Amino acid sequence: MKFAVIGGDLRAARLCALLCADGHEVRAFALEKAELDAEIISCADPAEAAQDADCAVLPLPVTNVRGRLNTPLSARACTVAEALDALTPEQIVCAGRVDAETWTAARARHLTLIDFFEREELCVLNAVATAEGAVGILMQETPVTLWGMRILVIGFGRVGKLLADRLKGLGARVAVSARNHGDMAWIRALNYEALDTRALEGQLGQFDAVVNTVPAPVLGENRLRELKPGALCMDLASKPGGMDFAAAGKLGVRAVWALSLPGEVAPVSAGTIIRDTIYNILGERV
């Protein structure tokens, strides 16, 4: 097959290499800082890259903070419109964390746009990398072994489930909080202590570290005040996060906000996950 990889970070560069190694023809645009293999054809504009492609892959996330196409590995600025204009309705277009404007622009062009960041398999394996990244930070930021640490994980979604599993495997004493009886039953069935996220008051002082995974304000000033001196408080929830960082600062809490861990701690794995997900998407289209 023929692929066009248009913009993106080290994960996109890795994706090019993997697709190429699988025998596909790969044309890349706006990845010039990544030292791509000679077999990958570097193109001067999106149209050259997209020409004849069966599948085009746009960045994750598709746009940067200025609303342009996300091209951190290129000096060349490019609008989303410019990228989409290069594509046709017959091509499968995959992109990550697609915003409303990009959806609208794609629909106006009748493009077949799929957000691979909405695929469960990508989210699960991303959560594996996030959980590992969080373990790495806990190790670095504490002068004690994870073994024997009392750690609270708030939330039992993908990251919460996997982080609890990994921490237990390292010998930490793990409690997990959730908001409903069903999740609490799962937490107990998998041999963690179960707490109620809505009623953590009076419990927080027993933990050496607290890791939030819930994108809701669960760690406000009153709760932060309960933490043991020196306890680490890490937020893995995406913006706006779940911790009151201003209050944490005021109280002297050791607070860490860790975002985008997969791309940082395991870009090669993240590229592989995107590749596999794109193959799944294409497989279901046949």
Added chain:
Amino acid sequence: MKFAVIGGDLRAARLCALLCADGHEVRAFALEKAELDAEIISCADPAEAAQDADCAVLPLPVTNVRGRLNTPLSARACTVAEALDALTPEQIVCAGRVDAETWTAARARHLTLIDFFEREELCVLNAVATAEGAVGILMQETPVTLWGMRILVIGFGRVGKLLADRLKGLGARVAVSARNHGDMAWIRALNYEALDTRALEGQLGQFDAVVNTVPAPVLGENRLRELKPGALCMDLASKPGGMDFAAAGKLGVRAVWALSLPGEVAPVSAGTIIRDTIYNILGERV
């Protein structure tokens, strides 16, 4: 509080003892073979048991094969109508696996009927007991250790998840099959081999045991024919199950259909789970 426990098996008897130990007043009907504690008041009919009760607990499942109230621990036959007539709309009525006719009859009487078997927390902890029961059967039915056995678990619902976890803990080499990429990603993230339930052909010959948890015809004659001679094939799915038992018989497959494991292998735990779930239901009503 005042509880009426009307019919049911050893789990209902255990429930009486637990409620009583927690300081509640308990009146029981149709549990006379269970040697209830003296503090529990045995009643001659449903009306006597239900009188003044805050909460009435009917059997799990609520009806037996003849469509009557499920009262295996009593010589006294009783219709569902007779039991429901004893109850009032002010009482919380809990029952398990409520069938359509019982729902209709309860609605006609404006009763507050809740099926505790639909509660996630009960289902999860029931699945813990089912998974353990399945492990016990695998141990008994095979002349080898689970350690080192190649076992396929079909389905990654509650029982599939917990059974895979327990088998891995015992050192079996576990593969799990599912039907979508998201579940397959979870299976891999939790360190099992992932297979596609729709495409097991050509794979089944490598397993020493296959355990189905899916209530759909996944183990038909062609697949059963692939099994290694002597491989154990266990079905945990409720009626009509997922294995073609007639074909299994014809092919000489060692087939086991294990139903209602929680009540059998762990009635005391099962009683505790029902008690906790009823408390959760009552807590949410306040």
Added chain:
Amino acid sequence: MKFAVIGGDLRAARLCALLCADGHEVRAFALEKAELDAEIISCADPAEAAQDADCAVLPLPVTNVRGRLNTPLSARACTVAEALDALTPEQIVCAGRVDAETWTAARARHLTLIDFFEREELCVLNAVATAEGAVGILMQETPVTLWGMRILVIGFGRVGKLLADRLKGLGARVAVSARNHGDMAWIRALNYEALDTRALEGQLGQFDAVVNTVPAPVLGENRLRELKPGALCMDLASKPGGMDFAAAGKLGVRAVWALSLPGEVAPVSAGTIIRDTIYNILGERV
């Protein structure tokens, strides 16, 4: 190679089948009740079986309670002397749990006798089967799930280590007792609660089950008296065991003495382990 398998139980029968499947010539004596495969040559006396053999395998244990060769699968009684007289110093003779008299008799004949029951690899894998068997008994003998049970394992030798690992994998809350600080550190490092076997007094009442693996009198009347009513007390230590069974009977303790679990719960695995160990012995002789 040519093997002679002389006496033994189902494990010996399994050993014949495995050796034969590996392409070896196998002559068997005193296994006639085992329905051996046609390729295995059944012999009328030890001499016929041993003739030309490179390696002879005697039973595990080598003698029965009457001091004769252990031949439970045969009507034919045979003395150890009769078996040994059939062998020559050039042959490797493997036997299990060799008693002092057999050692003396073998030495007098200058035989190359090796006790495979003294090999660490056999003992470890035997302990795997013992641990599984113990798990199976705990499941059968209790009306609750192992998940959530408080279980004490006394001793951190092979069986203690593996049993603790398996119980934790099933979700039991496991404490392990040992007699020295080094073992207690290992117990804690592997994430169990560590207790001191010499100071269990005042601690035993918290457990739902106690499993002894130590061949020393660790569960005397005073300790048994502390057990929670209904708690299961299992002894896995070989004779004379570690529990005072008379006291247990007097006190109404639910006591189980489980011996020789590998041959009972997993004879096929046990046969494989013996085969592998014999290969290792032969490999080291070359």
Added chain:
Amino acid sequence: MKFAVIGGDLRAARLCALLCADGHEVRAFALEKAELDAEIISCADPAEAAQDADCAVLPLPVTNVRGRLNTPLSARACTVAEALDALTPEQIVCAGRVDAETWTAARARHLTLIDFFEREELCVLNAVATAEGAVGILMQETPVTLWGMRILVIGFGRVGKLLADRLKGLGARVAVSARNHGDMAWIRALNYEALDTRALEGQLGQFDAVVNTVPAPVLGENRLRELKPGALCMDLASKPGGMDFAAAGKLGVRAVWALSLPGEVAPVSAGTIIRDTIYNILGERV
């Protein structure tokens, strides 16, 4: 009790704080850079610190590279002789990794010297910290998740056992090599792939990372040549280590030699372990 802590690194400083928090009187010498709590009495020379002490604690390791007392947290150089001269035979003297000269000097003074680094409980819990440190390095040094990585651990001693356990808990696919059939049986019983350290040739190309824990030349040029390009090769064995670093450099192998991980990654835990070990030593002396 009265303790004298004479020299040492952050672990010694932590030890002072812990002993003090347990209600003991603590006099310290040569820890002035550590910001000790006011309750701990800083002394100008070893004699002042040791005066009246029940137990004196010397550094781990006791001497530095110049053969002097190991006092990295002090500007004050001090010979071992000077420290030992301050002590009396009635005092328990604990020190770590005691070299031959220090043993001789202590014996000449009839001191009661105990090397706490020879205690199994300290070594085990140190190995926990070493294993965690190794996990942290593997995470940092690879652009992929540990989950799914193929990792070989060479050696099944304390560090090998615990590292394999932790890596498996994180979802790595772990093989462990050992030199005898007994250890290989343990490796298999605990559900790792078992390899023979003496016969790794032809196997090394399948691993993404190799971690050596054996203080013997197990990773020579020929074996290093087999490694997959980009594979990480980490040596945890103390000097002289087990890897040929010159050959690794020549071959372009990504080699890491990680020494003294406990003091680096978990000084607080390491201090606690030393404290507990000293208590055990004192407890056995009573």
